[in-house]
Amino acid sequence: MKYYRGCEQSIAIADVNRAVEAAFAEHGKGNVQMPPKLYITFDAGDFRTMPAYLPALDIAGVKIVNVHPGNRARGLPTVMALTVVLDVDTGLPKALINATELTAMRTGASGAVAAKYLAPKRSITLGVIGSGRQADAQVAAIADVAAVEEILVWSRTQKHAEMFAERHARYNARSVSIVRACDCDVLVTTTPSTQPLVQAAWIHEGTHINAIGADAPGKEELDPALLLRAEVFVDDREQAIHSGEINVPIRQGLYSPDDIAGTLGEVVNGTKHRSSPEAITIFDSTGLAIQDLAVARLVVDTEGGIELPFP
């Protein structure tokens, strides 16, 4: 059994995007085992347990990831993650991986896969709502699959948006109003909001949206009217209904699971797609354990680990 530090420096974004795309392809074919993630809640946060098995990559395991909003004040990341990889043939735990950075990368990668297949253009203006770690990860991953000509960023705290724009100056990034940020080809939303931020009227035809922030019951970033106007592709039906962008509108009776256009895996496999260049498409991301396993495979294959005595 080895412990891996999961350094993002040791794996290439293009490889992560490819691995995550392969995992979604398997998911779209129904070739994975992945029960919906389990939530345990604390006063100060929660943690999620995400087991899966990806036979095509010969990898199985569990990601464990917390969300503790008060951690920044303690000098710790809000989200930390650990992935345990088991040997398929013997069940031996063979790798323990610090998956904190990898979690950000694999979520970015799912946005890149969605943009690759659902955005109607290859040369894009990228709108970004929120300016934290995941906003950075979306930019890095999407820039691998599309030519990012301009970035329009909005964040609740303008200073943070300006710092984000500086970090992404090579893509002509600038801090703008939320309405202006929505006037783009690909929009990514990455906030922890529990209220719709993006109004339906602000989004023009042909826009693709990666709705990333909502990943737990009660969270939402998009006007429910926008969901009804758009073609919504989820990462996983069961998880999205429980905790994705559509979870609150479904509970409120404003959206029905029958309205879901398909899964990202089906899009990758070509069985589902945007209906026309004018359609608005939304990728509703909750984060899948198979994405974590796909990235874990890269880490085990490229990074040196620390040997631990087991069994």
Added chain:
Amino acid sequence: MKYYRGCEQSIAIADVNRAVEAAFAEHGKGNVQMPPKLYITFDAGDFRTMPAYLPALDIAGVKIVNVHPGNRARGLPTVMALTVVLDVDTGLPKALINATELTAMRTGASGAVAAKYLAPKRSITLGVIGSGRQADAQVAAIADVAAVEEILVWSRTQKHAEMFAERHARYNARSVSIVRACDCDVLVTTTPSTQPLVQAAWIHEGTHINAIGADAPGKEELDPALLLRAEVFVDDREQAIHSGEINVPIRQGLYSPDDIAGTLGEVVNGTKHRSSPEAITIFDSTGLAIQDLAVARLVVDTEGGIELPFP
């Protein structure tokens, strides 16, 4: 974050019994979070993911445990386990524990707790069906809570039963027929059987049975007629219905969840108990994540760990 080898030498059986009893008491009061374990299946075996939170012990985490019946031929244990402990206040993974031996000990401990509260006598003849690692663990744990005057062991392979009897010579252990082994005060069944082995007619009044082997759908060791004649206490209702001794009879319509007499936690708390000295009682064990966390707390408090870089 520290890695612990989980050596059984470093913790005392009496402490494990006490910790597991405390965990069941919390479970009986409804003071735990513990979703039913998730199963992932392979061609060669399976693994189970078991998250939980025990507020009274300020401990939360996940046990991951496999069952690969072909492992012995590869020189590996059939069952191996790893427990990840998370800090409740920050979600930081603070301990990784080799839980292979600890899993056997905490299962033994639940049998000891059941025998302590449900066996009508303190000085006992112990019947043992099966002679593997868990049979040893049951003996060690029960001997801490009762005077074991004699052990009657039966195993499918007589040679294994004889070796077991030698290991437990200080308790006057001897290899006998299965019918003879059932003529005892406390019976423990620890086989991987998928067919009833113990017939109702062989069990006399006042016997307490720890039914340990059945911990997955399709497994059973006891004649369903025995379940109906007895008072069945489960470790956890949902898990027992899904994968405990009662799972097959329930699926066959021979037993109803309404027939369950209570949980071990309720027995520990005194809200449920055997109805008379003549009753036959059964403890249906599936194994709970809170038992693993209770033992993890002991390990972290007593064993030196290997420091690992995280986050």
